[in-house]
Amino acid sequence: MIRAIAILLGFQLAGEVTARALGLSLPGPVLGFAALFVAFLVWPPLHAMLAETARGLLAHLSLLFVPAGVGVVGHISSLGAQSAAVLAAIIASTALAIAVGAGTFVLVDRATRR
Amino acid sequence: MTDFADIWSYLAQGPLLWLTATLIAYLVGAWLQKVSGTKPWVNPVLIAVALLAGVLTVSGTAYETYFEGAQFVHFMLGPATVALAIPLYDNRALIRASALPMLAALVAGSLTAILSALAIARALGVSGDVLISLAPKSATAPVALGVAEAIGGSPTLTAVLVILTGITGAVIAAPILNLLRIRDDRARGFALGTASHGIGTARAFQESQTSGAFSGVAMGLNAILTALIAPVIIRLFT
Numbered sequence: 076m077i078r079a080i081a082i083l084l085g086f087q088l089a090g091e092v093t094a095r096a097l098g099l100s101l102p103g104p105v106l107g108f109a110a111l112f113v114a115f116l117v118w119p120p121l122h123a124m125l126a127e128t129a130r131g132l133l134a135h136l137s138l139l140f141v142p143a144g145v146g147v148v149g150h151i152s153s154l155g156a157q158s159a160a161v162l163a164a165i166i167a168s169t170a171l172a173i174a175v176g177a178g179t180f181v182l183v184d185r186a187t188r189r
Numbered sequence: 190m191t192d193f194a195d196i197w198s199y200l201a202q203g204p205l206l207w208l209t210a211t212l213i214a215y216l217v218g219a220w221l222q223k224v225s226g227t228k229p230w231v232n233p234v235l236i237a238v239a240l241l242a243g244v245l246t247v248s249g250t251a252y253e254t255y256f257e258g259a260q261f262v263h264f265m266l267g268p269a270t271v272a273l274a275i276p277l278y279d280n281r282a283l284i285r286a287s288a289l290p291m292l293a294a295l296v297a298g299s300l301t302a303i304l305s306a307l308a309i310a311r312a313l314g315v316s317g318d319v320l321i322s323l324a325p326k327s328a329t330a331p332v333a334l335g336v337a338e339a340i341g342g343s344p345t346l347t348a349v350l351v352i353l354t355g356i357t358g359a360v361i362a363a364p365i366l367n368l369l370r371i372r373d374d375r376a377r378g379f380a381l382g383t384a385s386h387g388i389g390t391a392r393a394f395q396e397s398q399t400s401g402a403f404s405g406v407a408m409g410l411n412a413i414l415t416a417l418i419a420p421v422i423i424r425l426f427t
Contacts, residue, residue: 080268083268083271083272084267084268084271086271086274087267087268087270087271090271100332100335100336100339100416101332101412101413101416102270102329102331102332102412103267104266104267104268104270104271104331105270105329105331105332105409105412107267107270107271108270108271108272108273108274108277108405108409109274109409111271111274112274112277112278115274115278116278122275122278125272125275126275128272129272129274129275129276130275132265132268132269132272133269133272133273133275133276133394133401134394135215136269136387136390136391136394137215137219137232137233137234137359137388137391137392137395138211138212138215138233138237138262139262139263139265139266139269139391140234140266140352140355140387140388140391141211141214141215141234141237141238141241141259141262142211142255142256142259142260142262142263143263143330143348143352144234144235144237144238144352144356145238145241145242145245145252145255145259146252146256146348146352147238147348147349147352147353148238148242149242149252150345150346150348150349151349153345153346153349154319154346154349157314157315157319160310160313160314160315161310161315161319161323161350162353163309163313164305164306164307164309164310164313164315164323165306165323165326165350165353165354165357166357166361167305167309168301168302168305168306168309169302169327169354169357169358169361169384169385170361170365171301171302171305172298172299172301172302172305172327172380172383172384173298173358173361173362173365173366173380173381173384173385174365174366174369174380175297175298175301175380176294176295176297176298176301176376176379176380176383176384176407177294177298177366177369177371177373177376177377177379177380178369178371179290179293179294179297179298180287180290180291180293180294180373180375180376180379180380181290181371181373181376182293183289183290183293183294184287184289184290184373184375184376187289187290
């Protein structure tokens with residue numbers, strides 16, 4: 076498990092360094108995620124080393140957002156008088172984006188499979 | 190015997206209390222979700238956040254103090270993002286075979302998220318930096334903050350809007366997708382990741398590994414697409 080965490084952190088670190096060195100707007104962990112996927116393709120045994128720890132971590136992905144969520148509660152007041160309108164826009168646009176995204180996926184999948 | 194106030198002032202200093210509280214609040218949320226029969230609106234993040242915010246208010250604890258303990262949990266977001274490569278690799282054949290529907294859903298979902306948020310908010314009278322900060326709300330937090338800064342929004346405000354969008358998506362996705370009778374795990378996960386980044390992806394993993402894998406890919410792709418198109422779209426609205 077320690078080895079797996081060291082590898083994950085190593086890829087995150089490499090991602091952070093690359094993003095900063097090249098001035099990319101992508102976050103380091105996202106680059107690390109892409110690099111790790113490429114590493115699996117190049118050297119498949121790496122996958123087995125990480126699989127168990129990664130599944131454990133991802134099974135509780137929700138937990139990791141709790142501290143940031145608590146931070147949001149204190150800042151909702153910064154929306155001021157516009158908070159109701161902003162909340163309505165977030166709820167409606169997220170609902171639309173999910174419906175349109177999933178609908179498009181299903182339609183294009185059907186159209187291209189034939 | 191030591192006074193309760195002394196014990197409290199000792200605990201309030203270190204990270205132990207709020208780290209433990211974060212884990213317990215999450216376990217309570219996860220347990221409530223389980224006994225509710227995994228109803229989507231009984232969301233563990235939402236419950237844990239509400240419980241902790243209540244405890245912080247009642248105990249008069251500052252968020253900075255809380256975060257000293259909670260930062261250990263928060264820190265794991267980085268390695269967890271990297272770990273998304275594992276389900277991606279497990280599902281690589283399925284993902285390769287779904288390239289076209291993924292690309293179409295990414296563009297449609299991302300455009301809908303940005304355009305509809307700006308159009309609805311503006312119609313309801315939202316303007317200025319609040320409106321601008323709404324544009325990148327569906328992208329994962331670090332990217333959204335960068336985009337907000339680049340287009341003249343407020344990073345703090347964007348962080349709030351990003352988290353609200355994530356929780357909203359995690360709560361409403363299943364009822365909407367069930368209503369539309371979309372049962373394809375790939376489509377469900379992908380739409381969730383596009384619209385509500387990591388929090389949506391966490392929810393997708395509760396549905397299935399496939400759904401989670403597609404959601405993780407969508408989150409990564411939408412981070413890139415939002416960084417490219419949000420600055421262009423915002424010019425139409427300001």
